[in-house]
Amino acid sequence: MHYFDNAATTKPYAEAMHTFNKVNEEYYFNTASIHKAGRDSAKLLEASRKQILQVFGLPHYQCVFTSGATESNNIALQGMLRRKKRFGRTILVSELEHPSVINILDHHQKEGFKVKFIRTTEAGRVDVDHLKSLLDEDVILVTVMAVNNIIGSVQPVEEIREALTDYPKVHFHVDATQAVGKVRFNYDGVDSVSISAHKFHGVKGAGALMLKEIKAAEPIHYGGGHEFDIRSGTVNLPAVTAMAKALRLSVEGMSNDKERLKDFNRMIREEMEALRSITIQPSGVPHIINLSFTGAKGEVVVNALSEKNVMVSTTSACASKRATSNETLTAMGVDKEVIDGSIRISMSKDTTHRDVKMLIRSLKEVYEEIGDVLK
Template sequence: MDNAATTRPYDDVLETYMNVNKMYYANTSSIHQAGREAAKLLEASRRQILDLMGLGGYDCIFTSGATESNNIAIQSVLRHKKPFGRTVLLSELEHPSVINVAEAMKDEGFNVRYIRTLPDGTVDMAHLGELLDDDVVFVTVMAVNNIVGTIQPIREMVRMLKAYPKVHFHVDATQAVGKIRMDYRGVDSLSISAHKFHGVKGIGALIAREAEPLSAIAYGGGHERNIRSGTVNLPGAVSMARALRISDETLDAAEKRVYAYNRKVKEAVSGLHAVQVQPGGVPHIMNLSFTGAKGEVVVNALGTHDIFVSTTSACASKLKKLNETLLAIGCTQPVIEGSIRISFSSQTEEAEVDRLITALHAVHTEIGDVLK
């Protein structure tokens, strides 16, 4: 029940990964026949990913995952845009691989300003409009929040930003791709990670409308349009395309099934004392709090029932600070401290959901004396 952190690869994806490792192990940059065959397969995977996402006119740069993609997009585009402005706008809901990079760019003379969050967990579009001016060169908002699952108004933002042509609009689509259908046309760049939609770990992509503002942040042999050096992970790229295709083909049925799981869990906890469910959006992520307890205690207690959830994003779960997303939507400290994230996948079965509900009730009874 921690699929927002990572998912189990599809069997077909693992088979593809192994077959490519066996049959196309040549370096895609080599000029001999084996290298050319590997490069041809790489380009076919690149095209397939773009076609599946409805972004046929875009470019796809393979990376190790969304964290690296976010770093490349933010660092390189800001350095490219520096002569034209110094202000960066981002939501309060972003992943650490966006917030921490943007904050680090202050050392290079950039101003970072945060777009307010509405109580339902979406960005305040009116406040975004107030923040936009001639000094803004970069705006970044994630498609789906990784803590509560709210869906951000990406299309509305694309329309608003048309009036500001020098602004680069970046979207971290890590929790959306392969799980819900969204229209990314008009976005300047977006980041994805294969392991979030049943691909293997260590492969992702930065998808860009134009590669021209992008440049390397780590230097080497000039691979991937001279934007991301290092021997390309061909088995990862091919298997990521396979994972995305399977996810796309099964998405509608999976989304309907997971919506039912989400409703079932919410109904099951609705009568439990001191349990609060946070606003959400997508069906595969839900955040709830055992108010008065500590989230870590709840996670560990559920673990004794062989149910595995998280407190915040896995990338930040060991940091001893209140979660920014829950603060932004107005949760009180006891609610934040007692929060856990439950996340389903297309492979989650109803019997597992029933086990989750049984465990939630059992843990509620076990720690009932501390609940407020």
């Protein structure tokens, strides 16, 4: 199989799996238990927490372990809106966000919050000047992802943080799911940052929410008071320790992986740009390419490639079954015909030269197979 859907999920590192299995076997105890085995497990949990914050350059933040970025986004946004609603009702959000952000805000509009969308440039980036024009004393939340999951555009996180300096009431949340191990950001000063382990070669079921101030969050469900009373439920210690290992390995290998993926990205673009009826979107990271078979349907292309044992996607896996146009490409002003024919190719450290050659060959074969549609 030739796998090009790494923006949806990645294969765990062998080292992360080893950590996961070892902790399951030797530290299967409840970290909240007060006996020695529980205390030893709790020490391992805290060591993982400390390592994650150090890797992010946020040693003075708090790290709450969750099941993934969707839960982290829910805790950060829902809890914050509860606390801040007496100070204002306006939320500024990019048009590029994941459903786990957009759907939260849609729900809270029913409670009287006012959502305003920040415009998107043709390059798929947040328009910072438009953001500045929307800022006023009623704004309590700005939420922007670090790297877009559809085209790979890198968002101006640090510029936005600077723009918010004169608005201390505003909570700035960043969904960093697609950025970890791909792009270096300075998150210091951002109020909350969410991540998900399986996006950077950890195991599924683990994520984290990093908070500048723990009081900025409130629980969205209640139980035994785990994780600073923010996220109750027995902590998944094996997955958390595997996440800490995967994070360290991803950051350490970032530079080498980036250069190799840049070469692969260039190879794919050069081969596909030569074909009529192919449209390729701009990007900011080498591991994601969004291209369109203009005039065809993206689902048709995905299925045709799947028959050739090449796995790509049309959009975010969390939204791929919705019969709506892609929000990112729509926000960029892309023609509907191009949007309908779009597919996402996403690579990782596991992508090989052989994989890329097979992808290019298969893309050309599908292009020929559906040629009548593209004319």
